[in-house]
Amino acid sequence: MATHGIHTIDTGFVRPRFDAAYLIVERGRGAFVDCGTNHAVPRMLATLDDAGLATADVDWLILTHVHLDHAGGAGELIARLPNAKLVVHPRGARHMIDPAKLWAGASAVYGESVMESTYGRLRPVPAERVVEAPDGHMVDLAGRALHCLDTPGHAKHHLTVHDVRSNACFTGDVFGLSYRDFDTANGPFILPTTSPVQFDPDALHASLRRLVALEPAAMHLTHYGRVENVAKLADDLHAQIDAMVAIARAAHGKPDRHAVLMDGLTDLYATRAAAHGWTRGRAALVALLGMDTELNAQGLGVWLDQP
Template sequence: MEKKKPVALGNELYLIDGYDLGFEGRTGTYVCNEKHTTLIETGPSPSIPHVLAGLSELGIRPEEVAFIILTHIHLDHAGGAGVLVKECPNAEVIVHKKGKRHLADPSRLVKGARMVYGEVFDQLFNPVLPVSEEKLVVKEEGETLKLSDSRTLTFYDSPGHAGHHLAVYDSRSRGVFTGDTAGIRYHQVEDRMDSFFLPTTSPNQFDPDLMISSIEKIESLDPKHLYFGHFGATDHPEQAFDQVKKWIPVFVSEAKDALEQGEGIEVIQKRLHLRVSEYLAGNGVPDDHPVYQLLQLDFEVCAMGLADYLQKQKV
């Protein structure tokens, strides 16, 4: 497969494909090409060679990178931070206050991810290296980072997908880097319909009420663009917000019904598949479309998170 060059998104912003899970257009790293060069998301460690190749294509040397921002510390977004910071010796790593200690010592993060991903963990994520304490910088609600005279980033606490989640508003593009809080953009269906958007409810900190509240916070910023961890940008934020907020209660309801009937995670996964496949079929997407490869993986993890959330509600 020929690797794609970084995609120019305007406003000196670029997207490098990390080929996460071996898929094109699954997980990306954003580059703000400013006085203080900044990367947003690293992807997992196997993506780092693609990130470095993308920087080279842009004429950026690793030592020029000043900041690496992590929206949250799940390994598909931040697992490569320890590897990348070794290649970018002058970079500071910006993270939510609840994520800092897990980057310095990722052992608990690795243990949790192994429980979710099982025997494929090593293939997907190894190595997961610690980031030294002196490299880690915490940003809290409303704090800023000035990259140049024309670009300042503002950080917002945005739980719902994870308790250690930041959304990042970019003054130059008037866009928001949403990580996973505002869902996943499935651009793969654009041969049949517009991109569609679904929540991602992975374990173990999913909370539907917090997710909707965080989405509404991002909405209140009146962004012109949304930049997703998975994957790429939309110039129609309201479409994304509306769809994700519509699907959150659907996901929770399907999972609740399954658990009440004594069914497990596998059935929750099947229920999600059925509801979404009905929606896609109604929009002309056939059931053998390649998007279902990704949806199958995502529904498996979403089902785990939904079950975990509902079981905690009973305690």
Template sequence: MGQTASSHTVVRIAPGLYRFDTGYLRAAHTAVYIVVDQGRAAIIDTGVPHNVEPLLEALNTLGVAYAGVDWVIPTHVHLDHAGGAGGLMQALPQAQLGVHPSGAEHLIDPSRLETGVRALYGDAFFDREYAPVTPVARNRVVSLPEQTTLYVANRALEIIYTPGHAWNHISVFDPASSTLIVGDAFGAGYPGFGEAGAPYVVPVVPPPQFSPDAYYASLEQIVALAPAQAAPAHFPLIEDVAGTAQRLAAMMAAGLRKASEAESPADLESRLLAEWALWLPAGVSDADYRAAYGKDIWLTAEGMWRWHSKQQAK
């Protein structure tokens, strides 16, 4: 497993809103968010199957009974966000699983999802990080229409559709803290790169459902909502929402230009690394940048390459 017990931390990011570091792959890589009000809770994203027990321990730390969890809400069905859903639901007797309608069947029967992820990552990685993916009972799955409002005790949570990264992607707005929990719709950040509230973030657009038009539209929707902060699944918190959206849109446009010039996914990977380094904040060395982002960029290069190839084939 790409995690250690010491990597699991729970941090309050606003009154009644907590971030749990799953430790997936490394510390400060993937987060789960927990909303708590009057002893009731909602869990937004689940991490991978190995995160279930540490996440249950986090509930104990927060004083939330397992029967006090009303909602488990994956922002989308990629397994670093929803892989733990089945195991978590087995431990939470009163919870309902809320998900985008097009993602529901993948969590009820994850066999097609597993096949696709194995093809992308390989069997060894899947077995180490994602297995076993436990199905969720159909009678506990709730498809969430856009603009649905859910409640945790008296605290409202608003469901916002934010496709682009995936068609089944949603974000969850917590008006009480003016926090938008954005999953992968608002890039991925690297702690220590940039200032608090305005970190260096990069677009994350894996295959097979990447859509540039939907991605841009989701950025505009996030800016229009004007939350006080955005809480991405892949760290850190973002307070400069409008400025970050502008940078992500510019980086996306530059990345798509590089996709049209590249000769292979590996070539595009190199081009993206060089291009997106132009947005690095002062004080970040090229070596530190490549050591951090070089581990992750292949997935976005693959997503952009496949999208561009499909456009060429039309």
């Protein structure tokens, strides 16, 4: 059952319970928050059916940021929602209207063939259907206030959606990663995401403090799902941001810097997971967090190389 009209959608990206989008329903109207890749569009539409909504009943698609695991399917989804507008941070709007640079940047890292199979070709969103959401912008969903807050640190074009009705936030990547595979009797295990190319530790600390000050009952993460005990999780994130920065600074200047970063981050996560009561061991941790650790190491490397 959906609580407060909030439906969690597994987009099917990478593995089960890895990448979430959300549908918020209020008085017969709907708003999606994030949408996954093109391959997730059937799952998004199926969730509408489950909620008793038609495609014409969706007013909004709100993107926390334009990284492709969050926004890659936006053009395809909007094309199927005749009345919906896309809400995005002002810095991200141009990439939704003309995704050529977004595609080129990701293709330079992953290659065209991987991009095609993993994400699908990016479809532009018509400019007249794009709404820029500066800090404090309010999205009205049938009288339900969804406040868009500028929350940089993971990306400069990142926003968080504060749903006043449920007193919860939809945090994209700014409130880190918390996979249900790592849940123990001590609750959720969480870690920051510093993936390239705009990690800013000071901004990320500030964004976390801002969100905690709202005293939300829960956070809805893209990776993955709803978590509570927000203040504790924020403390865990603050501590790890500092630890990750220390690992990066210690690796700086070493010829095998990336390998040192990978080892240091894996040690950090393994130690913290064990202290959290997770007993499956280092090999299982690497299997579940290997891609995230790689992206975090890359992001820390980009941060170190900034002038």
